[in-house]
Amino acid sequence: MDQYFPQAGLAVARILKRLGHHVEYPAEQTCCGQPAFNAGLRAEAAALAKRFVRIFDRFDAVVAPSGSCVAMVRNFYPELLGDGRGPARVPLAGRTFEFSEFLVDRLNVTDLGAAFNERVTYHDSCHLLRELRVQEQPRRLLRAVKGLELVELNDGPACCGFGGVFSVKFPEVSTVMAEDKVAAIERTGARYVVAGDGGCLMHIGGMLTRRGSKVRPLHLAELLGGVA
Amino acid sequence: MMPLPALDSQRRATLGRALNLALDKRRQSVAQFPDWEAMRQRAHDIRAGAVERLDEYLDQFERAATANGIRVVRVATAEEACRYVAAIAKRLGVTTAVKAKSMVTEEIHLNHALEAEGIRAMETDLGEYIAQLCGQPPFHLTAPIVHLSRDEVGRILADKLGVPFTNDPTRLTLIARDVMRREFLTARLGISGANFCVAESGSLMLVTNEGNGRMCTTLPAKDGPRVHVAITGIEKVVPTLKDAAHLLRLLARSGSGMRLTAYTTLINGPRKRAGGDESTGPDEVHVLLLDNGRRSMLRDPHLREALYCIRCGACSNVCPVYHRAGGHAYQSVYNGPIGSVWSPALWNTERAATLPFASSLCGACADICPVKIDIHHALLWQRKLAADRGRVPLWQRLAWRAWRIGMSWPALYRFGSAAARKLVGPAVLNRLAKPWTATRDLPPLAAKTFRELWKEHPAE
Numbered sequence: 001m002d003q004y005f006p007q008a009g010l011a012v013a014r015i016l017k018r019l020g021h022h023v024e025y026p027a028e029q030t031c032c033g034q035p036a037f038n039a040g041l042r043a044e045a046a047a048l049a050k051r052f053v054r055i056f057d058r059f060d061a062v063v064a065p066s067g068s069c070v071a072m073v074r075n076f077y078p079e080l081l082g083d084g085r086g087p088a089r090v091p092l093a094g095r096t097f098e099f100s101e102f103l104v105d106r107l108n109v110t111d112l113g114a115a116f117n118e119r120v121t122y123h124d125s126c127h128l129l130r131e132l133r134v135q136e137q138p139r140r141l142l143r144a145v146k147g148l149e150l151v152e153l154n155d156g157p158a159c160c161g162f163g164g165v166f167s168v169k170f171p172e173v174s175t176v177m178a179e180d181k182v183a184a185i186e187r188t189g190a191r192y193v194v195a196g197d198g199g200c201l202m203h204i205g206g207m208l209t210r211r212g213s214k215v216r217p218l219h220l221a222e223l224l225g226g227v228a
Numbered sequence: 229m230m231p232l233p234a235l236d237s238q239r240r241a242t243l244g245r246a247l248n249l250a251l252d253k254r255r256q257s258v259a260q261f262p263d264w265e266a267m268r269q270r271a272h273d274i275r276a277g278a279v280e281r282l283d284e285y286l287d288q289f290e291r292a293a294t295a296n297g298i299r300v301v302r303v304a305t306a307e308e309a310c311r312y313v314a315a316i317a318k319r320l321g322v323t324t325a326v327k328a329k330s331m332v333t334e335e336i337h338l339n340h341a342l343e344a345e346g347i348r349a350m351e352t353d354l355g356e357y358i359a360q361l362c363g364q365p366p367f368h369l370t371a372p373i374v375h376l377s378r379d380e381v382g383r384i385l386a387d388k389l390g391v392p393f394t395n396d397p398t399r400l401t402l403i404a405r406d407v408m409r410r411e412f413l414t415a416r417l418g419i420s421g422a423n424f425c426v427a428e429s430g431s432l433m434l435v436t437n438e439g440n441g442r443m444c445t446t447l448p449a450k451d452g453p454r455v456h457v458a459i460t461g462i463e464k465v466v467p468t469l470k471d472a473a474h475l476l477r478l479l480a481r482s483g484s485g486m487r488l489t490a491y492t493t494l495i496n497g498p499r500k501r502a503g504g505d506e507s508t509g510p511d512e513v514h515v516l517l518l519d520n521g522r523r524s525m526l527r528d529p530h531l532r533e534a535l536y537c538i539r540c541g542a543c544s545n546v547c548p549v550y551h552r553a554g555g556h557a558y559q560s561v562y563n564g565p566i567g568s569v570w571s572p573a574l575w576n577t578e579r580a581a582t583l584p585f586a587s588s589l590c591g592a593c594a595d596i597c598p599v600k601i602d603i604h605h606a607l608l609w610q611r612k613l614a615a616d617r618g619r620v621p622l623w624q625r626l627a628w629r630a631w632r633i634g635m636s637w638p639a640l641y642r643f644g645s646a647a648a649r650k651l652v653g654p655a656v657l658n659r660l661a662k663p664w665t666a667t668r669d670l671p672p673l674a675a676k677t678f679r680e681l682w683k684e685h686p687a688e
């Protein structure tokens with residue numbers, strides 16, 4: 001987010017503020033540790049997880065525009081920070097939310113008053129869909145956008161092939177997955193593919209531009225925040 | 229890390245069609261059960277109960293099966309199992325054995341071991357038979373030649389058997405059946421696996437689609453003693469017949485969408501002699517209960533669940549990596565998502581250690597698994613074990629350490645991000661990310677990071 005999609009982060013802050021919440025960005029934050037965790041290096045991941053908890057524990061809620069980071073904190077921190085006999089109690093895990101689920105489930109907001117006169121398709125990021133079971137929330141937010149036509153992808157819902165280091169360690173398979181994903185996106189006739197995870201957007205976006213496609217990747221928060 | 233190549237696009241299309249057909253049929257089949265989720269949970273609980281008290285149930289099975297006249301043998305390793313079967317073949321003086329499809333016999337490479345002793349093991353499952361004809365391992369847990377088109381199968385049979393070419397499935401089946409019939413009628417050694425070992429009754433449950441399982445285990449030959457050997461993993465035990473029946477309801481539906489496999493065979497022991505009321509059936513039934521690394525999974529709470537697997541193949545059908553790479557790319561008897569959990573537990577090889585990393589962790593496997601194994605989380609655990617065992621090269625471990633230190637000090641992180649923009653530049657970044665950029669663009673780094681923008685307008 002920091003490096004590639006700063007606008008999505010700004011959009012989240014803007015939306016939450018508009019809804020009357022006090023938003024802070026602790027500048028000392030870096031990474032939740034997920035890449036090392038997925039690489040099998042749990043000690044490195046645990047060091048960053050502890051750091052994350054230390055930095056964020058004082059907040060009522062932590063909201064991230066990224067399904068996989070939230071899944072890391074909510075689903076894997078207890079196991080990662082456990083003592084080997086069982087999972088640790090990590091209260092912060094219960095207060096960490098993905099952006100769209102926070103709006104819809106916690107704040108009961110679906111209509112943000114945004115307008116977007118385009119045909120859009122939504123990509124279910126695996127971590128949102130299967131780790132966090134966030135499927136309807138982003139769709140409800142999108143359907144409330146004036147002028148927006150939501151066309152569903154008809155592919156599974158399949159993974160885009162990103163998978164963090166998987167995309168560089170197994171580039172052949174990952175590439176074919178991205179190609180199939182992009183083909184499915186193009187079949188919808190949408191101008192934008194929206195997702196809630198930076199990794200997928202990078203991967204899908206990288207394949208879209210490589211194939212000279214006119215479809216643009218767009219983070220859900222950016223669309224709702226009206227930056228696009 | 230060893231590579232996992234992708235199949236060419238034509239092969240992917242053939243494979244994809246077959247797998248998607250199975251998935252479609254599964255979806256329709258499952259839709260008829262409003263309580264499918266509850267059925268999965270029950271299946272999970274049955275398998276969990278069995279695996280949690282594995283030794284108890286194994287003992288119970290052994291007692292009951294022995295009382296039925298079955299010889300139950302515990303074997304620790306693949307070699308031990310192969311030696312046992314070869315010894316039986318020698319005792320019987322046979323040079324041919326007929327085999328029903330069994331993944332465990334693939335796992336222990338039984339056919340090779342028997343061949344080395346001059347015994348020909350003939351596969352009698354149609355798919356497995358064709359795979360054997362071309363000298364290939366099975367491509368899929370339940371569908372050994374799912375990657376081949378009808379034309380290809382026709383050409384293989386024409387080639388290897390010298391029959392006229394046809395691509396008509398019925399004719400192809402009849403050709404193979406002709407060959408097999410002859411073998412079935414004279415075979416005195418039959419080899420199979422077992423889908424379930426039922427503890428309460430000491431019986432074996434075996435499902436097949438062509439009835440070949442029944443032929444391999446009843447052995448209609450007339451001359452001389454006949455022996456059926458079933459080789460299966462220790463985890464296949466279930467407490468009751470009712471439990472097995474429940475699992476059966478999910479097994480075929482999950483894998484192929486069929487309500488049941490065509491033949492379900494329940495084996496309660498050898499032919500009874502007293503009273504002479506049974507004319508068919510073998511004189512001896514042996515059951516080999518194989519460990520071969522399974523106990524290492526049993527001991528690890530993070531891997532134990534993988535032992536619940538009933539080998540339905542659904543996780544492969546739905547796996548995006550399996551769809552693109554295909555079964556042979558794994559170079560492991562057990563391929564697909566669950567195979568990547570099992571393989572490193574069974575084989576301490578570089579190849580097996582690579583497999584858990586060859587996943588995008590999308591989790592589609594866990595969602596489809598009829599016994600609700602958290603397959604992708606088990607893959608994450610196998611990655612950890614691989615790192616613990618030094619399977620992650622030193623330079624990578626050092627790189628991760630450096631990364632962690634960078635991420636622990638915001639100043640270092642900011643320096644790195646500024647350096648990437650000002651000193652290194654996009655051309656070098658693209659080169660560094662070659663495996664990515666060869667086929668995909670790397671989006672440009674944002675001109676300003678979030679933290680810079682935030683600093684400028686925190687209260688925007």
Ligand code: SF4
Pocket residue numbers: 369482536537538539540541542543544566593596597598599600601603
């Ligand atoms: S892990 Fe589950 S889905 Fe995969 S083969 Fe085993 S039972 Fe079937």
